[in-house]
Amino acid sequence: MKKIPLIVILGPTACGKSSLGSELAKKYNGEIVSMDSRQVYRGLDIGSGKVTKKEQRVVPHHLLDISDPPKRMTARVRHGGYFTLADFKKKADAAIADIWKRGKIPFLVGGTALYIQAVVDNYAIPEGAIDISLRKRLEGEDIKKLLKALEKVDPISYGKIDHANKRRIVRALEVYCVTGKPFSFFQQKGESPYEPFLIGIDMPREKLYDRIDMRVDSRVRQGMIREVERLIQNGVPTDWLKSLGLEYRGISEYLKKVNVIPAKVPDLSTSTRVGINRNVRGAGIQFKKEMLQKLKYAIHHFARRQMVWFRKEKRIQWVSSSHKADQLVRKFLKNLQT
């Protein structure tokens, strides 16, 4: 059976993937499958950098807004409210098949490296191997104890996983406990039904950092902080938001901090209250400034980590202009027809 061609546009955050992806998909009769772990959630728009509804009308986008963030911790949130990689891969495969069947070209666009890898290389993912309460229990244990347990049930993972990384140790144990099979058992790649064509957007580090910084500021102007405030008001747990990292972590921590300030102000006569309020506002502005600077640094760090992942992937063809990307795509599609 002939493999489905997959044009993948990837790169670090803020490098211009979305606009390039839209441009190329529109030009070459394609549709976009978003490869982003946070854009799947409804209501996480500005902070996750989701393309606008208007842009979505130009080219169809898949895997955006396909899950609700968790509202409080109910029985429903057995999985911690996460849309898992297993969920994601299943939906992506379906979307790709659907696009192809309708005679269009699937364009995968995004920066969540693991998700891209899982789809492109058809990772075999055990479903339902999540047990939040077990996880919580394991996280409370001493790391030495966890390591000893892991060594016993899964020596391969024990040898591979960084012994300082509790989270991954817990995860390996969790998989073993839920499925009865060692974590390492699942680490096999299936035959891929796709013929991937990977294009990476290359950009000098300094320029990328500048773009990141400017984008944080412009998103604040677009109401990114209000977006998080609204999510919290609607009952989305702040712990969940924090676990998403970057924007949602920084902003929800900041909001918690500023909401605390007025409570600290003692009951005062009206004559002095004005001055105090000014101080409170001043402190709030200071916190916001600090939060945004820290956020920018955290995104720099994130972009670096994305690059580490991408640099390992030798199939990527790096381009520094949309023109070059266009040429590559055209050539790839032309070769397909022959």
Add this chain to the structure above:
RNA sequence: GGGCGGUUACCGAAGUAGUCAAACGGGGCAGACUGUAAAUCUGCUGGCAUACGCCUUCAGAGGUGCAAAUCCUCUACCGCCCA
């Protein structure tokens, strides 16, 4: 003009005679990672060397001393206080 306090690596900041190329944090750089991944974790960060190690640093110049980022003198700059 007088008094006091300060000046440490890219930044912030410890160190107040030997164990100091100098804690710690931030930034930066390099990396691990099959599933919560925009998460989680690791290493490096004065220069040269694979390494033993060698060299140049703690505002500047001089001095004391076996030995100075640390003590003394002067100079420059910054901050606060008195004029």
